Amino acid sequence: MDTRIGIIPVPVFVLLFALLAGFTYTGDIKGDISMMIAVLVIGGFTCAEIGKRIPVLRSIGAGAIFATFIPSALAYYKLIPPQIEKSIIEFTKYTNFLYLFIACIIVGSILGMDRNVLVKGFVKIFVPLALGSIAAGVVGTLVGTLLGLGAHHSFFFVVLPIMAGGVGEGAIPLSIGYSEILHQPQGDVFAQILPPIMLGSLTAIILSGLLNYVGKQYPSLTGEGRLQPAEHDDMDSTREEVASETGGPMDVSTVAAAGLAAITLYLMGVMCHRLFGLPAPVAMLFLAVLAKLTSAVS
Structure with missing residues (x-):
């Protein structure tokens, strides 16, 4: 066993x-x-x-x-x-179990970060991240246009899906948002954007593996997944620390409450879509960041 x-x-x-x-x-x-x-x-x-x-x-x-x-x-x-x-x-x-997956992975990733690291790290990487994203969008769109795909199709159905970040965190939420905006079945949109995402993801996985290999050979070049020196994730806390902070051990009811909190944030995103037209996964992402920054969730 x-x-x-x-x-x-x-x-x-x-x-x-x-x-x-x-x-x-x-x-x-x-x-x-x-x-x-x-x-x-x-x-x-x-x-x-x-x-x-x-x-x-x-x-x-x-x-x-x-x-x-x-x-x-x-x-x-x-x-x-x-x-x-x-x-x-x-x-x-x-x-629609994928919606539950999206809620847990997005909310869990955001709430699992150290609050100070989230703020300081965002400030630190905002400029290079923004410039890199703009450069990638411009270059990718130009290449697609030169190859005859057209600027609109190149940007929205090739470049943006690849930049969205994988299948679970990128393609699925993006296809849901596209289907709501374009009034097309989500499966049809997903089928259009999945091939470039697969190519982009394959390239990213290979390059990440090579970078990981280089990092292991030359440890001084890597932060071991940390944005800043001496940072820590909230999830690094020991069971004793969690018990002292919450007044009790991490039990099944605590995990269930956390899952329900993630679902609640997703449903708030759905309500934002009904009220303002913002795609639910996108709204949920903003709400999760807001909850983290305001310490709304223990």
Whole structure:
């Protein structure tokens, strides 16, 4: 049980795989949450584990690359049983669990930062970040225009999606915002912006892996993920510190309350969209930063 594939103990993995094979053979794969958790966990962590075990490539993020591209290839070449593919599509479409993922990852990332670091780090990197973003937008748009894609399409459907930051944090929220503005199905918009994001993400993963390798060879060149010297994240606190600050240990109810806080911020973003037309994920991002800066959340 201590040997795992991703987060799955090997005996559980074998049993789950056999069960899913049996359900598939009998045509009894359904889109309920318990079944889909098993399907997605088995598929995702298997692909990631393959990538993590390949020499050289594992050092440049092969786990994330394989978890992204192998399922796409399997679906394209019709190697996934139709009932499994249909159930996954229906589950993703009708449960909108991606919204929960977006809420947790954005709110968790913002609230997990040290407040002082957030303020000082933002001031420190604002100018180079702004100038770099402008330069990237201009150069990318010009190249796309010269290649015949047009300035509008190049900027909004190639450059901006790549700059948005990956699939979960970038493509999905961006496609939701685009679909609301353009009055098009979110899936159609997502299909348009995903290919350039995949290319951009692949490039970013490879370059990040190379930078990570250089950082390990020459530690003086890296801050080990810290924006400033001697900074710390709020999440670095020990259990004893958390207990002294909150008056009790970190228990299940505390985690549940945190999850509900993230969902509440997302629903506030949805309300902002109804009132002001601002896409919900964008509004949620601003609200999370505001909550952090004002210490509204312990």
